[in-house]
Amino acid sequence: MAAFIRTIAAAALSAALTSGALAADGQGFLETIKRHTTLTSAVPENGDQNPYAIVVAPVSAGLIHKDDVLIDNFNNDANLQGTGTTIVAYNPATKKTSLFAQLPRDLAGCPGGVGLSTAMTMLKSGWVIVGSAPSTDGTTATKGAGCLVVLDSNGKVVGTLAGPTINDPWGNMAVVDNGTTAILFVSMAGFDVPDYRKIDPATGKPPIIAKATVLRIELAIPEGQPPKMVSQTVIADGFGQRADKDVFMIGPTGLAIGPDDTLYISDALANRVMAIPNATKATTSAGIGREVTKDGLLQRPLAMCWTPNGHLLVTNGLNGQVVEIDPANGKQLYARWIDANKAQTPPGSGDLFGIAMTPSGDGFYFVQDEVNTLVVAR
Secondary structure (H helix, E strand, O other): OHHHOOOOOOOOOOOOEOOOOOOOOOOOHHHHOOOEEEEEEOOOOOOOEEEEEEEEOOOOEOOEOOOOEEEEEEEOOOOOEOOOOEEEEEEOOOOEEEEEEEOOOOOOOOOOOOOEEEEEEEOOOOOEEEEEOOOOOOOHHHOOOOEEEEEOOOOOEEEEEOOOOOOOEOOOOEEEEOOOEEEEEEEEOOOOOOOOOOOEOOOOEOOOEEEEEEEEEEEEOOOOOOOEEEEEEEEEEEEEEEEEOOOEEEOOOOEEEOOOOOEEEEEOOOOEEEEEOOOOOOOOOOOOOEEEEEOOOOOOEEEEEEOOOOOEEEEEOOOOEEEEEEOOOOEEEEEEEOOOOOOOOOOOOOOEEEEEEOOOOOOEEEEEHHHOEEEEEO
16 A cells, blocks of 8 residues: 555644644644645536545546546535535646536436435546435435446446445445455445434434444456456444434445555444454454544544555544544544634534545545535645
């Protein structure tokens, strides 16, 4: 994993660190970040909005250039959640944004249709795989089970993956890509999630259903042919998931696979990060796994990625901060404001979803959901 052997020059601690941040001995990645730059709007001509997933292209293929940033949209032009159908591509070299794919709203083989979620990846072989967590009215009252959609590098749908183990692919994928084979880790957060209007009298909120899973999907990728699913295994289960009027659904979101084959999972409703050992080899579920860190700077942890120094960056769902964690000891090192929009309370609440490192390892991309933009922090 090249990302783990890159080095980053030292820099002063950013003044944007939250006053409650904790600092460990030595330098963390967030200390090197000096500024945020808005790059582009993620809104295509059809008006789709609510950008969710971010993927940096590992290769050039079809319409995509290596290092392009792919961004998908969860909402349509009426701002209904679970109805977005578009993926746009931003080219950092030309600074141009183009439409990569517009999927049909009603897609055969995808129960409930299309509403593109945070689950997306591009493989070294050029295929793009994206999750659908669909709705017809923007709420879980009309939620479908969804699917994983396979597209070629020109944005054409070539197949779907669906079935009883797939129910609202939700979190950003972790991927082990060997070219002719690949392993996907995808969280599923839709099992028995009710209409958002069903309220638990004890909490005044929709009930938490402890049925979310992490599914491992092993793919074979014959030359010139779409990926074929070889096997699938639920390697983690029992995570909380809940319908939500404002954000559609809450469940395990961030996934990151470590060099020691440990899969890290952000458990949003329990406000913690969990770890599953032997992720590529496990034959049975490890349940919710081992707790790495909980509460502290975390405020509903969502998307997650690795830094070059082997730490995890996790975006918060309940404020506009990103948190740096050392997974070796579970220490929460820093929190940095990357969206301090005071139109939300707390600032930036509900604005952060996808996150991905820049190819050079000197910063990270993220989306500001409330203004539908792609931003880079360096």
